[in-house]
Amino acid sequence: MTTVKKRPEVLSPAGTLEKLKVAVDYGADAVFIGGQAYGLRSRAGNFSEEEMREGVAYAHARGSKVYVAANMVMHEGNEEGAGTWFCNLRDMGIDAVIVSDPALIEICATEAPGLEIHLSTQASATNVETFQFWKNYGLTRVVLAREVSMEEVAEIRRRTDVEIEAFVHGAMCISYSGRCTLSNHMSMRDANRGGCSQSCRWKYDLYDMPFGQERQSITGSIPEEFSMSAVDMSMIDHIPDMIDNGVDSLKIEGRMKSIHYVSTVTNCYKAAVDAYMESPAKFESIKEDLINELWKVAQRELATGFYYGTPSENEQLFGARRKIPQYKFVGEVLAFDPDHMTATIRQRNVILEGDRVEFYGPGFRHFETFIKDLHDAEGHKIDRAPNPMEILTITVPQEVKPGDMIRACKEGLINLYQKDGSSETIRA
Template structure:
């Protein structure tokens, strides 16, 4: 089973691979559906592919917009550049781009994006017969249907297991385009209108806003909970999926590291002893520490109902704050060198999530700046701070503390 993680930047890519992902998917500066993430230039993609391949891992690039005529002008050269790097596969949703890729870069494996809303075995067979290596299932497909597709078509199947859920069918949304003057969700510029709070305005009474009340909890009628299928890992294996996909190219490195490590541990535990596999409470606790909405199982084993929406608020919640990244550990002096990402100080209780090792909890007793001068606080962004700690820490460990509301 492949664990596939998002990479919205080089830091996130490295974090995903170091914390246990087998592959990452990323977007270029154009032709992908996450225009507001950092994304990768062609030169950065070369670096990313070289780094991933040095670890025996893979890079998949999204080319999954629904293009207008003008979008096609630079596409042939872009596809040829991706093949030359070479990336390991491209994700495509549009039949025109698919046809162009098959003609121009037939050696480049194609994965059919979830945006193509593939929901049945006949559609999967169509893509397979025309040369697709893998099909990413629409999020509306149940695991029972995935299993039937797997039994009928000899093609790789990939499915989302964790992250934000789009309210529109397979992510095909017109709201962003309509409300924000050509910020087209299907061309990578979604502004998440589904998370807005809505009221009704009657035509002859402009300026008078009437609340939309679905029930007593509120009015965020398009605000889906986040997907979490960790408790259904045995069912995911049984369905015939070959790759489990995490959403979140625009999420933080803390999000990527935490989710990847939890699913890595769970997959490893299942594959060692599937008969006695159980979801550990500490895994679920870790998934509560990241920024997220309440969790849902989506369409995996049943149809969503009203309980799968969040009615009270549009923002995410999290129990821990990400405050630093470990750059190195000086074993002789017992000093961990931390790149500051949020204010921290002496006396605070913190913990370190390591790429491979166990979780380390610590109360800060001593800090120093780069020159060796003792300090009591680390207030400056990206400041390099020495922290005294007896336990050695791995580079790229995540430093965090309880959020104020949960302290």
């Protein structure tokens, strides 16, 4: 009997209303956002009630869903008003909430019946029994802990009908399922209540401390200060494994990332899913293009997390970088005039006359050209636009569409590790 592959949802981050619209336009089947309470990203530009309503209307009109992260760990007194808040989310059309604290789950289930609840990755779900426990409480989906292997994903899928959501791209936390207290200790900001200062991403000095002697810094004798920082996850070339093993939702991390990141990564995973659902051969034919595309956004180095084994020192950030993105986000298209073949753009970074740039848009559309006939908002010819958010016009060789993004192609350096531990620098 032939098994029919189920198409998974592409779930993208949306830290602001602008990012929500970009994610939806670039192919997200669903987005996850934060409200102004109960979330873990206090600095992510969280949504007001009015913005939520607008975001829900925008997404639903285009066939996409909106989930709200309410995944903080509650302290005494935090529960006040939670029931009303969940009721408001339900009544404005939010499709589900993502929760980890059992008290918040209980409040939502009893005081806002009808609002779907998904278990957050913060709850560390790693086995079938945990899935069954939360199913008995009425939860319809579980977001897997990042520590789960692909073999375990397959076993969980085989033994439960609860929806599986799994991370496929983005930052990895150095602590188990994100439950960390480094930030609390070092900066008095509670990581489990939305205030993480990302202490694991800091650079630390390393000391030699012989007994009874003064400590001495050994900075400089190693290529990078001591770090606890993990590389980012990317499963773009393993999408077949995710689909074949029954993952229902492919989650992209990054509510605090830029619209360049959101548009690029969403575009890639949407294209990957589309291609594999068409045929394995189609996916293989574009896989390298997808990998290369992801390297056009600023990010840490990439690995597959715990899916294919326990990460080693190669999945930690230290020493010379092995690969550096070669592109810079410089603008977005606001309008296109087909009669004069000009594009009106909103500039995000410095643009120079003659810059080599790449336009890209939803559906994995791309083309390269050079900045020509650069004019400011008043129509004056200029050769440089240094100030962010300027409205400019340029001549383009082919049609572009509002919402298309523009990258400048910048030469850079790539550092490659050698077998002896040294590094070689080459021109990209």
